[in-house]
Amino acid sequence: MERYPTLKTQDPEIYSLINRQTEFESSTLKMIASESFASLAVLEACGSTLTNKYAEGYAGARYYEGNDIVDEIELLAIGRAKKIFGCEHVNVQPCSGSPANQAVYRAILKPGDKVMGLPVPEGGHLTHGWKVNFSGKDYVQVPYAPEPTTGLIDMNHVREIALRERPKMIWAGTTAYPRQLDYAAFAEIAREIDAYLVADIAHINGLIIAGVHPDPVPFCDVVSSTSHKMLRGPRSGFILSKIGDRYQSRYFPESKLNLAQRIDRAVFPGLQGGPHLHIIAAMAVAFKEADSDAFRSYGRQIVANAKHLAKSLQEKGIAIASGGTDTHLLLLDFRKEEFTGKDFSNAMAKSGIIANFNMVPGDQRSPFVTSGVRLGTPALTSMGMKEPEMELVANWISRIRQNINNIDSEAPKIRAEIAELCGKHKIPGIRP
Numbered sequence: 001m002e003r004y005p006t007l008k009t010q011d012p013e014i015y016s017l018i019n020r021q022t023e024f025e026s027s028t029l030k031m032i033a034s035e036s037f038a039s040l041a042v043l044e045a046c047g048s049t050l051t052n053k054y055a056e057g058y059a060g061a062r063y064y065e066g067n068d069i070v071d072e073i074e075l076l077a078i079g080r081a082k083k084i085f086g087c088e089h090v091n092v093q094p095c096s097g098s099p100a101n102q103a104v105y106r107a108i109l110k111p112g113d114k115v116m117g118l119p120v121p122e123g124g125h126l127t128h129g130w131k132v133n134f135s136g137k138d139y140v141q142v143p144y145a146p147e148p149t150t151g152l153i154d155m156n157h158v159r160e161i162a163l164r165e166r167p168k169m170i171w172a173g174t175t176a177y178p179r180q181l182d183y184a185a186f187a188e189i190a191r192e193i194d195a196y197l198v199a200d201i202a203h204i205n206g207l208i209i210a211g212v213h214p215d216p217v218p219f220c221d222v223v224s225s226t227s228h229k230m231l232r233g234p235r236s237g238f239i240l241s242k243i244g245d246r247y248q249s250r251y252f253p254e255s256k257l258n259l260a261q262r263i264d265r266a267v268f269p270g271l272q273g274g275p276h277l278h279i280i281a282a283m284a285v286a287f288k289e290a291d292s293d294a295f296r297s298y299g300r301q302i303v304a305n306a307k308h309l310a311k312s313l314q315e316k317g318i319a320i321a322s323g324g325t326d327t328h329l330l331l332l333d334f335r336k337e338e339f340t341g342k343d344f345s346n347a348m349a350k351s352g353i354i355a356n357f358n359m360v361p362g363d364q365r366s367p368f369v370t371s372g373v374r375l376g377t378p379a380l381t382s383m384g385m386k387e388p389e390m391e392l393v394a395n396w397i398s399r400i401r402q403n404i405n406n407i408d409s410e411a412p413k414i415r416a417e418i419a420e421l422c423g424k425h426k427i428p429g430i431r432p
């Protein structure tokens with residue numbers, strides 16, 4: 001299939017770089033837990049003429065003329081998101097997960113307020129109050145973390161911290177935690193201290209749609225997400241919320257705006273200008289794709305693959321943080337090894353397995369080298385890989401470990417075998 005024929009003649013340099021990256025991703029194992037493959041339909045919507053349109057505002061209340069058709073697009077995206085997530089209100093304008101989360105802060109907190117979240121080294125996200133991010137500079141993070149010995153979040157411990165510190169908002173969301181979150185328990189704690197509960201489901205939205213992870217929507221005031229990652233949409237973000245604010249009289253007695261309205265105002269005009277309509281159209285396409293048996297089966301297989309990979313690796317003597325996984329990701333735990341997580345992820349990349357080094361619970365090494373590697377299965381599952389392929393992946397990872405001090409001679413052999421396996425599989429958006 002010839003891609004981008006116009007770009008090829010008009011800008012051969014960019015054409016060639018895009019093609020090189022596509023070829024690279026087609027011949028290596030994409031195991032970054034936050035990546036997958038968007039469909040051709042999603043990519044076509046991203047590359048559509050909608051990129052030309054300005055539509056500041058919301059459907060029916062724009063600051064430009066000529067928006068009747070794009071209103072339909074945005075409303076379609078919102079309607080489809082409401083259907084798959086079963087929520088009261090949706091905003092599809094945030095440009096990605098971090099801007100979505102920024103809007104959540106603006107809608108429900110004031111600078112200096114306390115927010116409870118996992119620090120980045122503990123498996124949280126930059127925007128959950130980490131010190132180098134706006135969320136840690138303008139707000140005060142109350143940290144919680146998986147227990148160093150078990151690798152699990154202990155809800156009794158979370159409750160103790162919450163009762164002691166009384167944050168105004170609690171994040172239930174992770175980027176490197178392989179277990180399910182207990183939203184009902186988070187909600188009970190939040191209610192005890194009159195805190196807003198916000199779930200960040202960017203990593204696990206597809207598992208929720210597939211019914212293989214608890215659903216936060218009934219328990220949370222707000223749920224934020226990206227639309228890329230396992231959802232396989234464009235790079236963007238969205239916010240789901242209740243309409244009413246259960247703490248309106250306590251925290252916003254003067255405001256005439258409910259929670260949904262405050263979120264909408266926080267996104268536009270609070271933080272952003274014109275919405276990216278080509279991306280919103282692509283999100284609508286992704287939401288439609290996600291509302292299907294094929295997608296739900298993909299979500300179930302993501303978890304089946306991750307569990308199988310974890311078990312196969314354990315059988316080969318590789319430790320897995322928290323003893324396994326219930327989700328799309330696993331953390332290889334190299335705390336007892338002489339090599340670091342960074343050494344290992346470099347060796348994997350040389351061999352054609354692309355992932356990232358990551359802190360693990362109880363890690364004594366610096367975040368710049370770590371003792372862990374985070375692996376995810378969404379992209380391989382999108383390629384149609386199942387348990388037999390996970391066995392192969394486990395074998396390759398085991399060979400990398402055995403040859404860690406001699407990787408330059410072993411890596412090319414592994415890489416060739418991986419390229420051969422990839423060549424036998426479809427890749428959404430790239431190879432039908």
Ligand code: DSN
Pocket residue numbers: 033034097125175
């Ligand atoms: N950067 C993403 C991840 O890899 O988890 C989170 O936004």
